[in-house]
Amino acid sequence: MDFAPTDDQRLAVDGWRRAVERDIAPIAREHQDAAYPKMVAHDLLQRSMAFGVGNGWVPEADGGAGLDFLSSGLLFEELARWSPDLAGVAWVAEGAALKLQQAGSAALKERYLPGMVSGDLIGCSAISEPGVGSDARAVTTRAVRDGKGYRIRGEKMWTSNAAIADLVIVLARTEADGLTLFLLDRQQHGFRTQEIPKLGLNAWPLGQIELPDIWVGEEFILGEPGRGLRETMKGFERSRCFVSTIALGIAQAAMDASITYAGDRVQFGKPIAGHQLVQSMLAQMATKLAAARLLVYRALWLMSNGARCDQEAAMAKLFATEAAEFITSQAIQIHGAFGISKAFPVERHFRNARMLTIPDGTSQINQLIIGRTLTGLSAFA
Ligand SMILES: Cc1cc2nc3c(=O)[nH]c(=O)nc-3n(C[C@H](O)[C@H](O)[C@H](O)COP(=O)(O)OP(=O)(O)OC[C@H]3O[C@@H](n4cnc5c(N)ncnc54)[C@H](O)[C@@H]3O)c2cc1C
Structure with missing residues (x-):
């Protein structure tokens, strides 16, 4: 077992540290006491994605930086010394991009992935609800069949990046199938979000998502229906x-x-x-x-x-x-x-x-x- 950083990894971290110190930390410091405004989050993500932070896990063939997890982790660790809030935003956005890359249809990927790996679109994942925390199996948000799509009703809570998200991956209960993942587009599907004041990591948005009765076409399902959990x-x-x-x-x-x-x-x-x-x-x-x-x-x-x-x-x-x-x-x-x-x-x-x-x-x-x-x-x- 060898997980000592290689020379390439050290070089990458050194270059990244200089860029963070010079171009990212001053902006992050200015905004560290309240949730990032959306424009600031996009700006910071675009800067970090130039170094593979926020898009590193997506393969190069799909527009990401194609980093292995250890190399990526070293960059996240370095960023978190300066701005754990931005590290959180980037980590959540990157997770959503990877989920789309792995489980999305070709059409969904073509439409959204380029924006997600460039910082133009910010993603997040919504599992937790007011009554659902550690036991994710108990999700109550419902997706009921309606024509060529589903009507989604429920409320998500503690969703990282909610207030700045263009895209949210929602875990919802589909009738016969169990739990299914849906990709929702704020512009097209119109979900509403609200920031939750909290103890720390105050620049990293954390919020509620209201899903009052949102119709979403079946083409927005990620992976197979029923395999979301x-x-x-x-x-x-x-x-x-x-x-x-x-x-x-x-x-x-x-x-x-x-x-x-x-x-x-x-x-x-x-x-x-x-x-x-x-x-x-x-x-x-x-x-x-x-x-x-x-x-x-x-x-x-x-x-x-x-x-x-x-x-x-x-x-x-x-x-x-x-x-x-x-x-x-x-x-x-x-x-x-x-x-x-x-x-x-x-x-x-x-x-x-x-x-x-x-x-x-x-x-x-x-x-x-x-x-x-x-x-x-x-x-x-
Ligand atoms: C910074 C931050 C970011 C987050 N980002 C997201 C996000 O992006 N998307 C999302 O969906 N959610 C997110 N969450 C929510 C997070 O996933 C939940 O807070 C977590 O799963 C715990 O759920 P809960 O807070 O409802 O606590 P509960 O599950 O209600 O637990 C309360 C207490 O009971 C304990 N407990 C529960 N079950 C057991 C058990 N079986 N045995 C022993 N003890 C138990 C817990 O350890 C805890 O101490 C985020 C939370 C934080 C703090």
Whole structure:
């Protein structure tokens, strides 16, 4: 097993870091306290897609950057050090583009994929509902046959990118078939969205989608009718790995800020970095970060090599997101009272990290996935 970054990957990350620092971070910083306006999101995505972030998983033959998952993950991790919000927007948009590329008809792909891999169109995926969270099988949004299409009624909640999305992939219950994926076009189908105020990652839009009674032609189905849940579950392995790369980036930013602050802040006549208990905090943070990184890279490496990695992705997501919460909390401790003030970045890192133990399988759900693999017994049944 070898998931050490290659020379090409290091070069790509270095070039990307320079571009982010110069062209992306200043804009992202200006907009980090409220959901990106749509124009800003398009601008940032177009800049990041020039480096394969937001379109990297789509093969080159279909207009994407055609990156393997480990190479892509390294770029996402780097972006998340500077802007976890943009990393989130790009990751969700990229997931929607990949779903269309893999499961869409030739006509749908021809119509939408070029826009999705250039940043002109922003996509998202809507599974969760007010009453449906960890148990995606319980989706209640209905799609009822009506002529050559379906009438979709329901409400989706916690949908990343909702307010800026041109396209939403909706998981809905079709009568006899089970759950089916539909691609909805905001212009053509007219769904309405509303932003939800939240704790952290405030520039990354998260919202509700109203589907009051929307007629959608059957040509907008992705994959086979009734196979939507299976398609959705397949995507969780990937999304767990990539939410983990965002956790790594946030944790690294908190680590960097803490080392700098500990070197500058003087108490009892010397920099606090020279006090043994402060070094203990830094050592524990760095060790958890290194362990998280190894777990995340292992899962990405397995995916890059076409292997299934349910357990490894669940371990990476569980450990990396909890580690990021620990590391950013310790970063506040090292900063003392300045840590909880808005004058330093670590309170933001903490709020951002706190968001990530919930999506794509909560920490509890990921433990149950690991437990199922270990024992062969499902606690979900
Ligand atoms: C930043 C962010 C982005 C998101 N993006 C999207 C998106 O793009 N699209 C989308 O569809 N959704 C999205 N979500 C929603 C996310 O998928 C859900 O929040 C998640 O699935 C958990 O569902 P819930 O919040 O309803 O919690 P619930 O499922 O109600 O869980 C509440 C608590 O009960 C625990 N619990 C539930 N079931 C069990 C069990 N069997 N055993 C033990 N404990 C259990 C959970 O771990 C949790 O602690 C996002 C959420 C966040 C925070």
